[in-house]
Every structure is written in structure tokens, then in C-alpha cells.
Amino acid sequence: MINYPVEERPREKAIRYGIETLSHQELIAIILRTGHQSLSVLELAQLLLETIGGFHHLKDVDYYQLIQIKGIKKAKAIELLACIELAKRMQNIKENRYVIKEPMDGYHLVKNRLLFEQQEKVILICLNAKLEVVFEKVLFVGGESTSMMEPIKIFQQIFKCGASRFMLVHNHPSGNPSPSAEDKMITERMIEMAASLQIEMVDHLIVGTHCFYSFATGQIHKCKDN
Numbered sequence: 001m002i003n004y005p006v007e008e009r010p011r012e013k014a015i016r017y018g019i020e021t022l023s024h025q026e027l028i029a030i031i032l033r034t035g036h037q038s039l040s041v042l043e044l045a046q047l048l049l050e051t052i053g054g055f056h057h058l059k060d061v062d063y064y065q066l067i068q069i070k071g072i073k074k075a076k077a078i079e080l081l082a083c084i085e086l087a088k089r090m091q092n093i094k095e096n097r098y099v100i101k102e103p104m105d106g107y108h109l110v111k112n113r114l115l116f117e118q119q120e121k122v123i124l125i126c127l128n129a130k131l132e133v134v135f136e137k138v139l140f141v142g143g144e145s146t147s148m149m150e151p152i153k154i155f156q157q158i159f160k161c162g163a164s165r166f167m168l169v170h171n172h173p174s175g176n177p178s179p180s181a182e183d184k185m186i187t188e189r190m191i192e193m194a195a196s197l198q199i200e201m202v203d204h205l206i207v208g209t210h211c212f213y214s215f216a217t218g219q220i221h222k223c224k225d226n
Contacts, residue, residue: 010030010042011030024055028049031080036071059087061081062081097134100125100202101131115210117173119142120140120142122139124137125167127202134163135157151189165199166202167203168187172206176208177211177213178213179206190204208220210223
């Protein structure tokens with residue numbers, strides 16, 4: 001690859017522009033890593049595609065076909081097959097994502113991490129357009145008020161996972177889920193910031209002892225926890 005400008009080399013292009021911008025040939029070249037004698041790794045990748053009849057035949061290629069190609073020996077063949085097998089397995093995965101249709105759904109998702117906690121914790125739940133949970137994480141721990149919530153960090157995480165909606169959940173160690181003035185202030189601020197970024201804040205829950213407050217409903221909900 002030394003004869004190729006740095007910006008045109010597959011690895012550098014992937015880092016600069018994203019792996020999704022690479023061609024089939026370039027992706028295969030990254031897996032192969034090196035060429036063979038007079039062939040560059042890109043030329044070897046192209047030779048592979050031509051030999052098997054095109055990219056759409058890659059999923060059906062086997063070990064013996066690969067090692068017949070000049071420049072591809074045992075190690076390269078197995079590495080290619082491993083990548084192909086991973087792609088096949090990922091295609092077969094059927095994700096059953098948790099859906100949050102109402103405040104109680106959000107509560108049940110995280111209650112076991114917040115009930116009876118002696119420290120305040122803030123959990124971010126990221127959702128897609130179908131209200132399916134795509135990411136959840138404890139973002140902040142400690143403190144006696146929601147002042148520990150940092151909007152910038154929250155939105156950075158939301159953008160990172162590509163969510164279009166989100167929910168915040170935090171607990172009151174006292175067991176009383178009634179919102180404080182500061183809870184109300186931070187919630188209003190988060191709703192305004194989310195709207196300006198074209199993201200929907202679905203709800204903010206405050207978890208107490210076998211109950212929680214929902215800003216979406218404006219009520220305390222009693223729960224029968226096992």
C-alpha cells in the first residue's frame with residue numbers, strides 16, 4: 001500500500017470517513033491486510049472478487065476455493081471465513097427489544113437498580129422511534145439533588161447511540177418520590193433543550209419506595225413490587 005496516497009488507503013479512509021464509506025474491495029483488503037508479491041492488497045481483494053464471481057457469491061465461498069486463489073493461504077482464508085460467518089450470524093439475530101409505552105414500563109425496567117439505594121443515581125434510557133430501548137446506562141451517582149445531572153453529558157450520550165427519544169430515571173433515597181423544585185427545574189430545562197435538538201424527552205421518573213413519580217402524568221404511581 002506504500003504506492004497509494006495515505007488518504008486513499010482503506011484503513012485511513014475508514015478512520016477519516018467511516019467504515020461504511022468503503023467499497024467491497026476495500027473492506028476485503030482490510031481483512032486480508034497484505035498483498036502477494038506483485039499484487040497490492042487492493043489488487044488481491046479484486047482478484048478474489050473476480051475469481052468467485054462477484055461480491056454476492058462471497059457468502060457461499062468455502063475454504064478450498066479461497067486457498068486456490070494466488071496470494072490467499074490458510075490464515076487469510078480462515079480470517080475471511082470468520083468474518084463471513086459473523087455476518088451470517090448477525091443476520092440471524094432477532095432482537096426482542098424492551099418497549100416503553102407508558103411510565104410503568106420505564107419503572108419496571110430499572111427498578112431493581114434503584115429501589116432501596118442509599119445514593120442517588122440517574123439512569124438514561126435511550127429509545128428509537130418505536131419506543132424500543134436501544135441503550136441504558138447509569139450516568140451519575142451521588143449527591144442529594146438533580147444538580148448532579150449534566151445536560152451536556154446526557155445529550156452527548158443520546159447522540160452517540162443515535163436515539164430520537166429518551167427517558168430519565170432517578171431515585172430519592174428518602175423513599176419519597178415527590179419532585180423537588182430542583183427536579184422540576186432540571187426537567188423543564190431538559191425538555192426545552194431536547195426540543196431545540198429535535199429530540200423527544202418522553203418522561204422523567206423519580207423512584208421512591210414501591211412507588212414513582214412521572215412528570216409525563218404529573219402523578220405518583222403506587223407499585224406492587226415482588
